[in-house]
Amino acid sequence: MQIEQLSAAELVKRIGTGELTAAQCTDHFLGKIRDKNDDNGAFLAQCDEQAADAAKQIDASIAAGKSPGPLAGLPVAVKDGICTAGITTTAGSKMLSEFVPPYDATIVSRLKDAGAIVIGKTNMDEFAMGSSNENSAFHPAKNPWNHDHVPGGSSGGSATAVAAAMAPVAIGSDTGGSIRQPASFCGITGLKPTYGRVSRYGLIAFASSLDQIGPMTRSAEDCALVMQTLAGHDKNDSTSAPVDVADYMAALEKPLSGLKVGICKQHFEEGLGEEVRASVNDAIDVLKTLGASTVEIELPYTQYGIAAYYVIAPCEASSNLSRFDGVRYTNRAAAENLEEMYSKTRAEFFGEEVKKRIMLGTHALSSGYYDAYYLKASKVRRMIKNDYDKAFESVDLILGPTVPTTAFKFNQHAADPLAMYLADIYTVAANLSGVPAISIPCGFDSAGLPVGLQLQARRFDEATLLQAAHQYQTQTDWHQRSPQS
Amino acid sequence: MNQTLETTQAQRDAVTDADVTLIVGLEVHVQLDTQSKLFCNCSTAYGADANTQTCPVCTGMPGTLPVINQRALKLAIKTGLALNCKIANYTKWDRKNYFYPDLPKGYQISQFDKPICGEGHLTISDAKGAFETRDIQIERAHLEEDAGKSIHDETGAQKPSKIDLNRTGTPLLEIVTKPDLRSAEEAKAFLTELKLILTYIDVSDCNMQEGSLRCDANVNLHIKVDGEKIATPIAEVKNLNSFRAAERAIGYEAERQLRVWKKDGLGIADAPKQTRGWDDANQKTTKSREKEDAADYRYFPDPDLIAVETTDEEINAIGSTIEYLPSKLRTELMESYGLEAYDTEVIVSQGIGVVTYYKTVADFLTKSASGSKSPGKTASNWVAQEVLRYLNEQNCAIGDYPISGDQLGELLARIAKGDFDQTRGKDVLAQMLENRADLEAAIEKLGIKAVDSGEVEALCQQIIDENQGVIEQIKGGKVQAVGSLIGKAKKLNPNINPNLVKETILKQIGI
Numbered sequence A: 001m002q003i004e005q006l007s008a009a010e011l012v013k014r015i016g017t018g019e020l021t022a023a024q025c026t027d028h029f030l031g032k033i034r035d036k037n038d039d040n041g042a043f044l045a046q047c048d049e050q051a052a053d054a055a056k057q058i059d060a061s062i063a064a065g066k067s068p069g070p071l072a073g074l075p076v077a078v079k080d081g082i083c084t085a086g087i088t089t090t091a092g093s094k095m096l097s098e099f100v101p102p103y104d105a106t107i108v109s110r111l112k113d114a115g116a117i118v119i120g121k122t123n124m125d126e127f128a129m130g131s132s133n134e135n136s137a138f139h140p141a142k143n144p145w146n147h148d149h150v151p152g153g154s155s156g157g158s159a160t161a162v163a164a165a166m167a168p169v170a171i172g173s174d175t176g177g178s179i180r181q182p183a184s185f186c187g188i189t190g191l192k193p194t195y196g197r198v199s200r201y202g203l204i205a206f207a208s209s210l211d212q213i214g215p216m217t218r219s220a221e222d223c224a225l226v227m228q229t230l231a232g233h234d235k236n237d238s239t240s241a242p243v244d245v246a247d248y249m250a251a252l253e254k255p256l257s258g259l260k261v262g263i264c265k266q267h268f269e270e271g272l273g274e275e276v277r278a279s280v281n282d283a284i285d286v287l288k289t290l291g292a293s294t295v296e297i298e299l300p301y302t303q304y305g306i307a308a309y310y311v312i313a314p315c316e317a318s319s320n321l322s323r324f325d326g327v328r329y330t331n332r333a334a335a336e337n338l339e340e341m342y343s344k345t346r347a348e349f350f351g352e353e354v355k356k357r358i359m360l361g362t363h364a365l366s367s368g369y370y371d372a373y374y375l376k377a378s379k380v381r382r383m384i385k386n387d388y389d390k391a392f393e394s395v396d397l398i399l400g401p402t403v404p405t406t407a408f409k410f411n412q413h414a415a416d417p418l419a420m421y422l423a424d425i426y427t428v429a430a431n432l433s434g435v436p437a438i439s440i441p442c443g444f445d446s447a448g449l450p451v452g453l454q455l456q457a458r459r460f461d462e463a464t465l466l467q468a469a470h471q472y473q474t475q476t477d478w479h480q481r482s483p484q485s
Numbered sequence B: 001m002n003q004t005l006e007t008t009q010a011q012r013d014a015v016t017d018a019d020v021t022l023i024v025g026l027e028v029h030v031q032l033d034t035q036s037k038l039f040c041n042c043s044t045a046y047g048a049d050a051n052t053q054t055c056p057v058c059t060g061m062p063g064t065l066p067v068i069n070q071r072a073l074k075l076a077i078k079t080g081l082a083l084n085c086k087i088a089n090y091t092k093w094d095r096k097n098y099f100y101p102d103l104p105k106g107y108q109i110s111q112f113d114k115p116i117c118g119e120g121h122l123t124i125s126d127a128k129g130a131f132e133t134r135d136i137q138i139e140r141a142h143l144e145e146d147a148g149k150s151i152h153d154e155t156g157a158q159k160p161s162k163i164d165l166n167r168t169g170t171p172l173l174e175i176v177t178k179p180d181l182r183s184a185e186e187a188k189a190f191l192t193e194l195k196l197i198l199t200y201i202d203v204s205d206c207n208m209q210e211g212s213l214r215c216d217a218n219v220n221l222h223i224k225v226d227g228e229k230i231a232t233p234i235a236e237v238k239n240l241n242s243f244r245a246a247e248r249a250i251g252y253e254a255e256r257q258l259r260v261w262k263k264d265g266l267g268i269a270d271a272p273k274q275t276r277g278w279d280d281a282n283q284k285t286t287k288s289r290e291k292e293d294a295a296d297y298r299y300f301p302d303p304d305l306i307a308v309e310t311t312d313e314e315i316n317a318i319g320s321t322i323e324y325l326p327s328k329l330r331t332e333l334m335e336s337y338g339l340e341a342y343d344t345e346v347i348v349s350q351g352i353g354v355v356t357y358y359k360t361v362a363d364f365l366t367k368s369a370s371g372s373k374s375p376g377k378t379a380s381n382w383v384a385q386e387v388l389r390y391l392n393e394q395n396c397a398i399g400d401y402p403i404s405g406d407q408l409g410e411l412l413a414r415i416a417k418g419d420f421d422q423t424r425g426k427d428v429l430a431q432m433l434e435n436r437a438d439l440e441a442a443i444e445k446l447g448i449k450a451v452d453s454g455e456v457e458a459l460c461q462q463i464i465d466e467n468q469g470v471i472e473q474i475k476g477g478k479v480q481a482v483g484s485l486i487g488k489a490k491k492l493n494p495n496i497n498p499n500l501v502k503e504t505i506l507k508q509i510g511i
């Protein structure tokens, strides 16, 4: 069996026993990146030296009989919106093309402490704004199942990297679906944790109240393995929750008998692709055979999710992105005076989509509009949260498609940005309400593109998500299929 | 208030000072006395090399997040309690968005609609009665982070501006009064009392030179014209960095606004709020170059921080750490120590150290059975004159004063007992200070001894014999001439009690 076909759990096991060295494993994946990146553009940076050094240290410590850490030797690709000390971190933007952070994001430190090795930084829509990777300021990543199709976004590079076996594990971030939608498009497993479950410290903010970092892997089991390291309170992030972390690996093996699954009516209405619908329905049957029962539920306010999301996220973004003003670490345009320096810098180094959202957010927060936009959207958000609270009184999970369609082609939505925004229609509500959600592969369409199944759970109940996803994956092999490229 | 009343030149010319009311509201920025900044662990110490007290958080690096400094929150609550403010059980953080090079994030974390401290008041009074004692209403007090410092090239060589971010993120409490102050003197009294309170409760060093206390004043006039009241346009005078500057700037504005209004008659609705700065060298306010259009800061809740909930128990616990407030000490000194308002103010305005010292002296004197008729007043005279003079001359704090309160009390007790007079007492004090001597050693060094009655009588007889001319004058009715004889007696024996000399001489010559 080729190294890249092994699960993350298996890689860590073999490295721990000495059957495989961290150096061999790291070399192997760095080689894959070199081979494939020109074609699929998954990575913006490859960390050959740092990764080789780290691997050497892991091997030395294993040889010295020291405890190698739960992820010892595991290569990890990190989304380029997450700060890595000494490694250029661009967030997919020309604004930050020269930015080398002096510090590691909390999750990067945690991964390193657990023995994981950062092998590269993955492509993304600029500042995580996009659903196709077409907004990367450098080049888009491509869907490994078909290079004419988008990998999804904004964590498209991470999804491509895992699907194309350039990394066993990638880290993404999800603001409105940015982990789950590309996971769905690329046929991998992607978890958006509960808001507050994983530290955001070091994640270049898009919309702070919605952003969450999470793992993107081939299987739920690998997701659980990595999540165990990512999860937990961080004193540097006030919004990270001081809630105990469950034993995710132990939760995987529990049978699903007695599990109540809510099927959200709103997720099966107009707009859902027929092939996607069929695959999702098949998945429901699989879960039933595993002992889960299903019940139809309603989340009536989620129909306003996209509208609320496209107010709240740009509002927060307009403020979060103010720091990119040409004064400090960003690129700077030549100008005669301060005002001109600001406007030229921001005009030149921000992409179109980012500028559009900054303007939307700035407008929505302006005096006289605040109540009608931001305040109203916040109220809708509360109603959506109430919907979920009510639903979870009677069900353990909510099931539905991750995205209405499979991966679309490049430029397909160029003329109709609203259609692109609808790619987030089933995913934004989890961000607005803060609940955890996972996307797992559940089939393919007739063009051979993957279909994703979304499961959502109560706040801080990632264990049940991973359990159900894993049990489903014991009965199906969608997650084990690999693209040719 | 009539917003649109048009006045004629004749009407305006007829306005006298009696028709004009000065309206002043203050915004005071107080730097809270914390070791570290409001949202990161960087030091707040003043005077370090530029940009050495910075980290990824306070320089606004992408991905960094703020974490609230709990001590700053406690100090803000303590201050609010001392200012009689309603403390919020629920308070949150908001972003104030604007671009400026010394504002690294492009927004300032502040508090918009849920400040930590709500309405309160501070009582101002004047010991000399320049204005009536009254409560100045406080609108709110909120926490916010300070910006950095821009350093522009002033050589005219067009060199690039520099930015020092050491100050960025320093915790500030902005205290906002209602437009309640009616004169420059009242404004100065407010600031003085505020600073005194902040010092007593130990929340800020209030060092104005280092920017720990900064003040802006909103000033306008209400003018009565034929029974109607007209308001002049508001001027916000910024960066008043001393109480004197505040007092003068407000006084200047009062005069300027009346002069301008008499000329143009423009009211508050006719002209926008103006930002002005105080020019200390020329003793006048000048219009700032800032744009006049109202800035839209697009406040919204900061999603990186969670709201702060504080229970009444927690608030009370913080309140119990307030040991001394100037107003309570004033009452105590007047009621329990019998001091007048003026003497009280001299002591209280010096801070808690001097008050405690004074009380030790007065208490010792009271308990000494020395027969002192007004121990409180006596102690206050000595502390105000002798002790404070020494502190001023030596530029030191009461903690460094070499003589304990008990020792000074003992000295005053000895004077009250008649062991020696006040003048000799001051010699003793000087001796104690000069040689770091204790009381007994100083008395001995000066050779002060009790003089027995036989000695007094003999000495008085000698003086009578040698000064017959003066004695004749006294006998002729000019009793005050005895003063010169007392002087002679003191020269013969410095330890002699002058009152006793006077009594004895008069008795001996039969008056």
Ligand SMILES: [Zn+2]
Residues within 6 Å of the ligand: B037, B040, B041, B042, B053, B054, B055, B056, B057, B058, B059, B169
């Ligand atoms: Zn700092």
